[in-house]
Amino acid sequence: xxxxxxxxxxxxxxxxxxxxxxxxxxxxxxxxxxxxxxxxxxxxxxxxxxxxxxxxxxxxxxxxxxxxxxxxxxxxxxxxxxxxxxxxxxxxxxxxxxxxxxxxxxxxxxxxxxxxxxxxxxxxxxxxxxxxxxxxxxxxxxxxxxxxxxxxxxxxxxxxxxxxxxxxxxxxxxxxxxxxxxxxxxxxxxxxxxxxxxxxxxxxxxxxxxxxxxxxxxxxxxxxxxx
Amino acid sequence: xxxxxxxxxxxxxxxxxxxxxxxxxxxxxxxxxxxxxxxxxxxxxxxxxxxxxxxxxxxxxxxxxxxxxxxxxxxxxxxxxxxxxxxxxxxxxxxxxxxxxxxxxxxxxxxxxxxxxxxxxxxxxxxxxxxxxxxxxxxxxxxxxxxxxxxxxxxxxxxxxxxxxxxxxxxxxxxxxxxxxxxxxxxxxxxxxxxxxxxxxxxxxxxxxxxxxxxxxxxxxxxxxxx
Numbered sequence: 001x002x003x004x005x006x007x008x009x010x011x012x013x014x015x016x017x018x019x020x021x022x023x024x025x026x027x028x029x030x031x032x033x034x035x036x037x038x039x040x041x042x043x044x045x046x047x048x049x050x051x052x053x054x055x056x057x058x059x060x061x062x063x064x065x066x067x068x069x070x071x072x073x074x075x076x077x078x079x080x081x082x083x084x085x086x087x088x089x090x091x092x093x094x095x096x097x098x099x100x101x102x103x104x105x106x107x108x109x110x111x112x113x114x115x116x117x118x119x120x121x122x123x124x125x126x127x128x129x130x131x132x133x134x135x136x137x138x139x140x141x142x143x144x145x146x147x148x149x150x151x152x153x154x155x156x157x158x159x160x161x162x163x164x165x166x167x168x169x170x171x172x173x174x175x176x177x178x179x180x181x182x183x184x185x186x187x188x189x190x191x192x193x194x195x196x197x198x199x200x201x202x203x204x205x206x207x208x209x210x211x212x213x214x215x216x217x218x219x220x221x222x223x224x225x226x227x
Numbered sequence: 228x229x230x231x232x233x234x235x236x237x238x239x240x241x242x243x244x245x246x247x248x249x250x251x252x253x254x255x256x257x258x259x260x261x262x263x264x265x266x267x268x269x270x271x272x273x274x275x276x277x278x279x280x281x282x283x284x285x286x287x288x289x290x291x292x293x294x295x296x297x298x299x300x301x302x303x304x305x306x307x308x309x310x311x312x313x314x315x316x317x318x319x320x321x322x323x324x325x326x327x328x329x330x331x332x333x334x335x336x337x338x339x340x341x342x343x344x345x346x347x348x349x350x351x352x353x354x355x356x357x358x359x360x361x362x363x364x365x366x367x368x369x370x371x372x373x374x375x376x377x378x379x380x381x382x383x384x385x386x387x388x389x390x391x392x393x394x395x396x397x398x399x400x401x402x403x404x405x406x407x408x409x410x411x412x413x414x415x416x417x418x419x420x421x422x423x424x425x426x427x428x429x430x431x432x433x434x435x436x437x438x439x440x441x442x443x444x445x446x447x448x449x450x451x452x453x454x
Contacts, residue, residue: 086315093324093400093401095392095395097324103387180320
């Protein structure tokens, strides 16, 4: 059995964006896992991993941290299961997309939902979360909330290209979902758990794709506590 | 022998961005081809293709147009040669990247270089080019030039993520170049042929990657008339 460490939010919410990449990858590989929710501020609980962030996966004796490292580990260790990357070129492109998404989309999405997310983290993380995210944002959470409409517009402009991508093919990775889809999905799943706002307009190609992603693996990502 | 129709610029310049995707794909597959330069305004010369844009490829009896369609054609027809996509997942991700790049990067790059490019098109295309690109830009070429510094800054912000990607791995597609690299490269090759400005800072990961791309296939893309 594989154990996954991920963030613990209020009322059973599991909001760690990077952990969603790992959870979808585990499902893709057909691997069972047990979740270990931890506070974002509780670094002692994950010190065994040698790092300070989740996700962390323990598979027998092996401990792997960082969602990208975990994806590569799962692909190589479970090479006989459905592929996350489809070979060397697909792996390279997925790594490129992973880096791009974290630098571009995540940076655009964070200010839109962060104040809502703050209300849904475990109360034990209140102070830590505020300090951490106000550092990322270079502003207070309240300032981010007051400028939300402007940030949402900027995000929307970047999402236009993804609307076009998903109008052209059903998944980021073509006819069927793979790790590239889990990267993009993790952002929207994070938003879905963090915030009552819907950042994707209903009926658009991106919305329809998200619907397909939520159906995967018996509605695995749909049937979780959300905002 | 394969024939490729591409745009004819001043003094032997071959500036069609999409045709560079096709030329690099042909080289990747190890296929010889003969270039047929045409004016952008000369729609009669390419009417046989059923479309109004280059690139067009004729391979024996078969005519294929649109750089993405050509890439898929080459991959399927020459399946025994080095792969452009590395399988279904890589093909899906490449198509996603292709759509994204045209909607995002191309739109950011065009206003930075378009006034310079105008000076390097075939004189026979002057009026057509101005009409066409002033339509895309929703401004005159002169207005675009006067706001160049602002556009360059906006482009640079989007390129930061690609600097991070190429710091992490030598090519967009991982350890070796493939179609994802040709997509990104086509934009910078277009800029290199169109404009004396260097839109990539020397010594950066993106600059080093471009250097590797220019070396491929005996310096195929390096040894051409540029701005």
